[in-house]
Structures are given as C-alpha cells and as structure tokens.
Amino acid sequence: MASRFVTAAAESYRAFGMRKGARPLDYSLVGWNEAVPAVALLLVAQAVMLAGSVGNMLLEALPFLIDIGFVTLVAFAVPFAVVIGWAYMTRQPERAPLLVMFVSILLLVVQVMSLLLSYFGMQTSTALVAVTAVFVGMAIRTVLGASIPMAILAGVLVGVGTVAAGLLMLILPTGQAMMAGA
Helix, strand or coil: CHHHHHHHHHHHHHHHCCCCCCCCCCHHHCCHHHHHHHHHHHHHHHHHHHHHHHHHHCCCCHHHHHHHHHHHHHHHHHHHHHHHHHHHHCCCHHHHHHHHHHHHHHHHHHHHHHHHHHCCCCCCHHHHHHHHHHHHHHHHHHHHCCCHHHHHHHHHHHHHHHHHHHHHHHHCHHHHHHHHHC
16 A cells, blocks of 8 residues: 555656656556545644644644634645546546645645745745645646646636635634734
C-alpha cells in the first residue's frame, strides 16, 4: 500500500507542471484509495500545526482552535470542490482522484511554506491563496485539458472561495470577540 501511495503521489506531483515531450499522465495510478489518505495526511498535519501554535495553553485556546479549525476545513474544501466539480462537469470523473491528491500535496506544501515564513514574521496568507489558485488552475488545464480562460476561471473560483471562507471567521464567536476587542 505504501508503495502504491508513493507512486500515486509521484504521478500527481507531475501535474504541477508538465514539460513538453513528457509522457502523459497515467490516471490509473491514482485512485480514491490513494487520494483519501493524502487528504487525511493533510488534515493531520494541519491539526498538528494548529495545536503546536498554542503550545501548553491548549485547553484555554480550545474555542479559538475549534473556530480556526472550522474555517480551515471550509477553506481547504474550496479547491477540492472546484477540482472534483470540474472533473465531473467535464465528464472525466476518473481523473478526480489524481486532482484530489494533487490538491492535497499542494495544500500541504503551502501550509509548510506558511509555517516556515511565519517564523520570520512574514504574513503570507493572501500570497499563498494566490499560489494555490494558480496551481489549481494549472492542474485543471494539465489534467483535464481545460482552455486557458477556463483554467483562469478555476483559479479565480478557488481564490474567491478561499477568501470568502476566511471571512467566515467574522461571524464565529471568536471572530466576534476579536472585533469587539479591536
């Protein structure tokens, strides 16, 4: 199983940027049995990063972590919904697992980059939303053969949807308390 997962991850990684003359993607290497563990790995990594950010104040920060976790899950769901929806709209559902694995790897890389850059005091959330949108658009174009305007539309959907998910924080209790304190 681990060998198959690594092979599937390598194949979905190739969707990050296909070179001219490269062998075509083999969609049969990535099924739901490989894509779902990739999503689980992403969620575990995000939970560890959230829990690690509050250190020993975990119980005191629990309401805040629940709200942030909810917003993060909604924001993570946006690119998955776009790529799965696009695969089914274009009548290519057999390519959806490869796209899901691609998005899982992409979001994991983006989260690690965000964590590393935060140690240097850099706020990168908007830039990383843009990076995610661009790479999802590229994947839609590479894997599903979408036109450039359709790939741009997919990227815009991801960007706008992710920012809208972030705005959910304003209606949650923690966000209301932060706004009242400001």
